[in-house]
Amino acid sequence: MQPVIPQDEFLQRRERVLSRMPQNTVAIVSGHSELTRSNDTEYPFRQNSYFHYLTGFNEPDVVLVLTKIEGQPRSLLFCQNKDPESEVWHGLRLGFHNAVHALAVDEGRDIDSFEDDISELLNGASSVLVLMGEDSVLEAQVRDAIDFLRANERKGYVAPHRIEDLRPTLDAMRQFKSTQELAVMREAARISSDAFKRIMKFCKPGAMEYQLEAELQHEFAMQGAPAPAYGIICGGGANACILHYTDNRDVLHDGDLVLVDAGAEYQGYAADITRTFPINGRFSEEQAMIYN
Numbered sequence: 541m542q543p544v545i546p547q548d549e550f551l552q553r554r555e556r557v558l559s560r561m562p563q564n565t566v567a568i569v570s571g572h573s574e575l576t577r578s579n580d581t582e583y584p585f586r587q588n589s590y591f592h593y594l595t596g597f598n599e600p601d602v603v604l605v606l607t608k609i610e611g612q613p614r615s616l617l618f619c620q621n622k623d624p625e626s627e628v629w630h631g632l633r634l635g636f637h638n639a640v641h642a643l644a645v646d647e648g649r650d651i652d653s654f655e656d657d658i659s660e661l662l663n664g665a666s667s668v669l670v671l672m673g674e675d676s677v678l679e680a681q682v683r684d685a686i687d688f689l690r691a692n693e694r695k696g697y698v699a700p701h702r703i704e705d706l707r708p709t710l711d712a713m714r715q716f717k718s719t720q721e722l723a724v725m726r727e728a729a730r731i732s733s734d735a736f737k738r739i740m741k742f743c744k745p746g747a748m749e750y751q752l753e754a755e756l757q758h759e760f761a762m763q764g765a766p767a768p769a770y771g772i773i774c775g776g777g778a779n780a781c782i783l784h785y786t787d788n789r790d791v792l793h794d795g796d797l798v799l800v801d802a803g804a805e806y807q808g809y810a811a812d813i814t815r816t817f818p819i820n821g822r823f824s825e826e827q828a829m830i831y832n
Contacts, residue, residue: 542764543723544807550596551644553713557594558606558613560709566609566662567669567706569594570678571602584767590671590710592808597643599634601651603678609664615645616661618654659685664698669706679703724807728765731804732811735759745794745820749774752800753788760804769810773801776819792819797827 561567571591574582587598594604595617603618622635636648649657662668662685670679682703689699717725735756742755752774760768775785776792780799792798796819803811816831818824823831 542806543720543727545596545718545720545724547596547642547644549718549720550594554594554604554606554615555613556713557706557709558608558615561606561608561613561669562667563611564609564664564666565607565669566665566667566700567606568658568678568682569604569606569671569706570675571597571604572600574600586767587808588674589808590674590707593710593714595643596808597634597639603651603654604645605661607661607665614647616647616649617643617645618649618651618657621650621652655681658682659688659697662686662700663689665700667702667704668700669704669709671707671710672703672705674707721809725809725811728769728804728806728809728811729813731760731763731765731806732802732813734763735802735804736800736813736815739800740817743792743798743817743819743821745792747792747819749776749779749788749790749792749798752792752798753802756800756802763804765804765806767805769803769805769812773799773814775799780816794820795824 557567569591570588572586572588574585577583585600591602591604592598597619599619601620605616605618607614607616617636617639619636619639620633622633627633634642636650639645639648658681662682668682670682672679686699689697693699738759739752739755743752753772756772757768760766771786772788773785774788775782776790776798777796779785779790780797797816798819799814799816801814803813818827
């Protein structure tokens with residue numbers, strides 16, 4: 541059975557963030573949105589790493605809010621509502637009503653209400669924590685909400701005094717991996733290693749660079765890692781000297797070496813392997829000397 545990170549661990553991460561937050565503080569972390577590729581198709585979706593670290597939730601257009609007002613730690617998730625018509629086209633959504641149980645948050649709300657609700661959530665807080673520079677739209681919404689609260693202080697609203705960066709807190713936490721995280725990372729490495737063994741057996745003069753890439757991606761997907769961790773580099777001959785060569789379109793020639801830089805992403809964790817090997821399976825004497 542392949543390793544997974546249990547939902548309890550995501551809950552514990554959020555609790556650690558809340559325990560490190562000062563009193564009367566709100567932390568806001570947004571996920572990514574889908575990007576249109578053309579007309580009605582999108583690029584493959586990948587969740588924001590910080591949001592995934594705190595929730596394990598892989599839907600687009602989501603926001604996590606952690607509040608510590610008057611000593612009461614609380615988690616709130618904004619996500620897309622259930623929509624049968626949209627789900628026919630794009631797949632099932634969790635829905636904010638189901639988020640409470642499925643993701644172990646205290647409350648779920650419709651993402652469409654976030655812009656209206658943010659002022660309410662920030663009212664009474666002394667500071668706001670966001671991932672500075674990560675989401676310009678969210679930062680603008682936070683600043684607009686603060687401006688609204690300040691403009692209405694005579695009505696009893698209390699605006700936060702400052703906006704701070706949540707990144708140092710999360711970066712410090714992410715440096716230390718749990719037992720389950722290590723198992724997932726090892727699985728990403730194992731899948732990637734198997735894929736490299738496969739292309740070394742497949743590789744021969746006359747094959748195409750993109751065929752090595754295809755063999756890698758097939759092995760990743762067949763073992764539960766449907767996407768590579770980054771753009772795959774398969775450079776034969778002189779192409780190996782291009783540091784971030786990703787065209788992968790040339791023929792592999794007898795007597796040349798091929799450099800392959802690739803890694804599987806499994807459950808949000810990435811492997812990264814680079815190997816150089818002879819296309820025909822045998823190093824020349826000079827190649828072997830340089831390689832060693």
